[in-house]
Amino acid sequence: MFRNYFKLALRNLTKNRLYSxxxxxxxxxxxxxxxxxGLYLQHxxxxxxxxxxxxxxxxxxxxxxxxxxxxxxxxxTGNKVxxxxxxxxxxIEEAIRVISYKQVAKVGEQLVEEDRIYYADSSFFxxxxxxxxxxxxxxxIAEPGKVVLSATMAEKYFGNTSxxxxxxxxGSKDYTVxxxxxxxxxxxxxxxxxIAGFMNLRDAAPERETWWNANYATYFLLRQPADxxxxxxxxxxxxxxxxxxxRYFDKNDFLVYHLEPLRSVHLYSExxxxxVPNGDIRYxxxxxxxxxxxxxIATTTYINLTTATxxxxxxxxxxxxxxxxxxxxxxxxxxxxxxxVTGFALTLGYALANILxxxxxNLFDQNLSWDxxxxxxxxAGIVVFGLLVGLLSGAYPALILSKYKVTExxxxxxxxxxxxxxxxxxxIVLQFGISVFLIICTLVLQDQLAFIQEQxxxxxxxxxxxxxxxxxxxxxxxxxxxxxxRMDAVQSVSLSYETPVEIRGTYGISGTExxxxxxxxxxxPIDEDFLETMEIPLVAGENIKRADIEAEVNAYAAEQxxxxxxxxxxERQAADFGWNGEEAVGQFVNFNGRRAQIRGxxxxxxxxxxxxxxxxxxxxxxxWGNVLLVKLSGQQVGTAIEAIGDxxxxxxPHRPYSYHxxxxxxxxxxxxxxxxxxLVTTFSILAIFLACMSLFxxxxxxxxxxxxxxxxxxxxxxxxxxxxxxxxxxxxxxxLVAIVLAGPLAYWVMSRWLQNFAYRxxxxxxxLLLAGLAVMAIAFLAVSWQSxxxxxxxxxxxxxxx
Numbered sequence: 021m022f023r024n025y026f027k028l029a030l031r032n033l034t035k036n037r038l039y040s041x042x043x044x045x046x047x048x049x050x051x052x053x054x055x056x057x058g059l060y061l062q063h064x065x066x067x068x069x070x071x072x073x074x075x076x077x078x079x080x081x082x083x084x085x086x087x088x089x090x091x092x093x094x095x096x097t098g099n100k101v102x103x104x105x106x107x108x109x110x111x112i113e114e115a116i117r118v119i120s121y122k123q124v125a126k127v128g129e130q131l132v133e134e135d136r137i138y139y140a141d142s143s144f145f146x147x148x149x150x151x152x153x154x155x156x157x158x159x160x161i162a163e164p165g166k167v168v169l170s171a172t173m174a175e176k177y178f179g180n181t182s183x184x185x186x187x188x189x190x191g192s193k194d195y196t197v198x199x200x201x202x203x204x205x206x207x208x209x210x211x212x213x214x215i216a217g218f219m220n221l222r223d224a225a226p227e228r229e230t231w232w233n234a235n236y237a238t239y240f241l242l243r244q245p246a247d248x249x250x251x252x253x254x255x256x257x258x259x260x261x262x263x264x265x266x267r268y269f270d271k272n273d274f275l276v277y278h279l280e281p282l283r284s285v286h287l288y289s290e291x292x293x294x295x296v297p298n299g300d301i302r303y304x305x306x307x308x309x310x311x312x313x314x315x316x317i318a319t320t321t322y323i324n325l326t327t328a329t330x331x332x333x334x335x336x337x338x339x340x341x342x343x344x345x346x347x348x349x350x351x352x353x354x355x356x357x358x359x360x361v362t363g364f365a366l367t368l369g370y371a372l373a374n375i376l377x378x379x380x381x382n383l384f385d386q387n388l389s390w391d392x393x394x395x396x397x398x399x400a401g402i403v404v405f406g407l408l409v410g411l412l413s414g415a416y417p418a419l420i421l422s423k424y425k426v427t428e429x430x431x432x433x434x435x436x437x438x439x440x441x442x443x444x445x446x447x448i449v450l451q452f453g454i455s456v457f458l459i460i461c462t463l464v465l466q467d468q469l470a471f472i473q474e475q476x477x478x479x480x481x482x483x484x485x486x487x488x489x490x491x492x493x494x495x496x497x498x499x500x501x502x503x504x505x506r507m508d509a510v511q512s513v514s515l516s517y518e519t520p521v522e523i524r525g526t527y528g529i530s531g532t533e534x535x536x537x538x539x540x541x542x543x544x545p546i547d548e549d550f551l552e553t554m555e556i557p558l559v560a561g562e563n564i565k566r567a568d569i570e571a572e573v574n575a576y577a578a579e580q581x582x583x584x585x586x587x588x589x590x591e592r593q594a595a596d597f598g599w600n601g602e603e604a605v606g607q608f609v610n611f612n613g614r615r616a617q618i619r620g621x622x623x624x625x626x627x628x629x630x631x632x633x634x635x636x637x638x639x640x641x642x643x644w645g646n647v648l649l650v651k652l653s654g655q656q657v658g659t660a661i662e663a664i665g666d667x668x669x670x671x672x673p674h675r676p677y678s679y680h681x682x683x684x685x686x687x688x689x690x691x692x693x694x695x696x697x698x699l700v701t702t703f704s705i706l707a708i709f710l711a712c713m714s715l716f717x718x719x720x721x722x723x724x725x726x727x728x729x730x731x732x733x734x735x736x737x738x739x740x741x742x743x744x745x746x747x748x749x750x751x752x753x754x755x756l757v758a759i760v761l762a763g764p765l766a767y768w769v770m771s772r773w774l775q776n777f778a779y780r781x782x783x784x785x786x787x788l789l790l791a792g793l794a795v796m797a798i799a800f801l802a803v804s805w806q807s808x809x810x811x812x813x814x815x816x817x818x819x820x821x822x
Contacts, residue, residue, distance in 0.1 A: 042717040050318030051369025057311035067286035070205040071149045076246040077282035080238040084275045095291040100229035114241040116141040124675040126189040127177045138212035155199025161217040167195035237294035252279040320447040321714035362410030451711040452758035458704035459791040460766035465697040478625025480555040484682035485650040509660030511653040514553035515645035517545040521685040523627040530610040531597040545642030560601030561620030568641040586619040593636035633778040712802040719803045747807040755799040759792040
């Protein structure tokens with residue numbers, strides 16, 4: 021029986037080649053999208069599953085606030101949390117602190133800057149799963165001066181020889197290799213290339229433990245049965261007893277910790293990832309939704325064309341019924357045909373997905389592996405999914421074609437049925453409604469991204485070279501500045517704790533010298549050249565001076581009381597104190613527990629993502645920084661970079677020359693939106709292409725069905741324009757209905773999305789009009805090409821059988 025079904029299916033596919041190509045192409049595109057999206061879903065949902073104890077691990081986050089009622093959150097904590105909580109809560113089996121640094125690794129003459137050098141408590145390998153290739157994980161980092169390398173790093177620095185017992189310099193310290201571990205999985209939020217014991221850091225000393233220095237990722241491993249929510253509920257009351265012991269606490273202050281299950285951090289946390297960027301479950305929903313919409317268009321294309329061409333198979337169905345076929349046999353036959361087509365499309369989709377995987381990885385900035393999809397469970401899931409799509413695609417046509425009696429089919433009652441025609445109209449509206457929705461989303465996304473890129477930041481991020489520094493470089497700062505400023509291509513040089521793209525440091529500030537009513541404020545340590553380098557204008561007062569930094573350094577060196585600290589505030593901070601720029605200059609305030617005087621007020625500038633409004637900011641003089649900012653002038657940027665590189669060997673022989681541009685950091689802030697825009701744009705093009713394929717096929721069938729009518733109209737004097745309009749108007753009317761229905765929905769959705777940005781475009785009716793006109797034009801081309809061919813045809817050929 022099934023062999024006969026297979027033969028009939030092949031015969032029908034080859035008999036109606038045009039419609040078969042459209043149906044198979046549509047399903048292939050839909051299946052390709054489904055396979056790629058399935059691969060990405062599997063990757064994201066599997067995050068951190070590589071750790072055997074993942075269900076018992078929790079990440080600790082910090083929430084704190086003050087008298088101003090502000091609530092601040094951090095994905096890192098102080099170094100006191102892990103040892104104290106492990107001591108006081110029996111539910112905690114292990115508690116570890118982890119921090120990563122970018123440091124120079126040196127073996128012999130080989131000098132490389134590495135950015136995945138981790139320091140962690142000695143029980144790190146009891147919490148996270150990193151199989152050891154050499155060495156004992158329980159003791160590998162239990163002593164000072166020991167380090168574990170990943171397999172890749174071991175080969176990189178020591179070749180094919182065992183690195184055990186060899187010495188490698190990290191930063192300014194020598195470490196002995198005590199183990200080699202497997203490379204970290206891309207599905208882990210902790211990805212060390214090197215890992216040494218936490219005791220190697222200054223902050224490991226018990227006297228340096230604090231709740232506040234939020235620099236460390238903290239993880240708890242709970243005992244069985246792990247009740248993460250139950251432990252979290254005990255923390256607020258537990259923390260209250262420490263408030264009076266901390267000099268920074270006031271009666272209105274609070275500090276509490278929250279626990280996030282490890283497996284939920286990547287997709288569900290509202291805070292950043294500690295070591296790798298987090299995903300976002302909302303964008304995953306968008307991706308799945310778009311994939312389903314694409315598949316829906318492909319499925320409805322199959323349904324539309326199958327039901328539309330059903331009249332041509334009326335005699336076949338009637339003969340089968342005469343020969344004794346029951347309705348269940350006919351349903352089974354047509355479902356088998358749909359499953360055959362879907363299976364073929366799935367095979368092509370798999371092959372096409374394999375070809376497109378590199379481009380998909382590039383779009384999402386991922387490194388997805390095809391291995392995930394050839395896993396037996398994945399293959400089984402895709403096959404079941406394909407069967408479901410086949411059943412959904414074939415169910416309605418099968419039921420429609422099998423429901424008529426033999427007499428009705430013989431008398432042509434099929435042709436007069438309006439039910440299937442109404443469904444086809446509905447499906448066309450659905451297909452183009454989806455297309456309109458995606459096109460509007462694409463236009464708004466692209467407009468918002470362009471708006472962000474054109475938004476003035478309040479400083480000039482163009483042609484600013486960012487060079488990482490360390491203590492030895494800072495010691496030579498005056499020499500480095502002098503040498504670089506001699507170059508014609510260098511405009512100015514500044515030392516800063518971090519770049520102005522995303523300032524993270526927070527301190528306390530009070531409008532009076534009373535520390536008890538302080539508020540948290542974003543703050544940045546800078547030198548005297550920062551404003552000039554970044555082209556940030558002063559609106560009142562004057563800049564900090566080199567003498568301010570020297571006075572601070574000298575006071576600490578002589579162990580004297582530090583002088584009143586001069587600070588710069590932005591307009592937003594001055595306004596928060598109730599002062600304008602001129603009034604703020606000279607005012608005394610309390611900043612970070614010290615008396616400070618406002619030296620100047622700078623113009624507001626963006627120092628975080630444009631998702632957020634400009635907040636309060638303080639800048640203060642410091643002789644320490646993590647980055648050198650070099651402002652280049654002129655067009656010879658490449659020559660300037662080479663010239664600086666030539667000098668760098670004398671400035672910092674202990675580290676390689678590495679750099680990036682400041683505007684690259686700015687672009688990274690919106691990488692997620694850029695990926696989403698690329699995704700929606702790509703699938704919008706696919707959606708409109710599939711919808712047009714469906715419309716093309718239906719228009720083709722409609723013209724074949726009305727061939728004689730067209731011939732008669734031409735004989736009676738109908739013009740080409742009139743015939744084209746006649747054949748196109750019903751389809752264009754349906755597209756217009758789709759625009760009217762989908763346009764407002766897309767407008768509402770994108771209005772909600774734009775609320776995520778403090779600075780955003782005004783969403784007007786122009787985007788609806790543009791999307792509508794674009795879809796109308798594309799749909800008209802799809803229909804009119806067939807209509808014009810029919811209108812230009814010879815009426816004699818159309819009427820020759822009459």
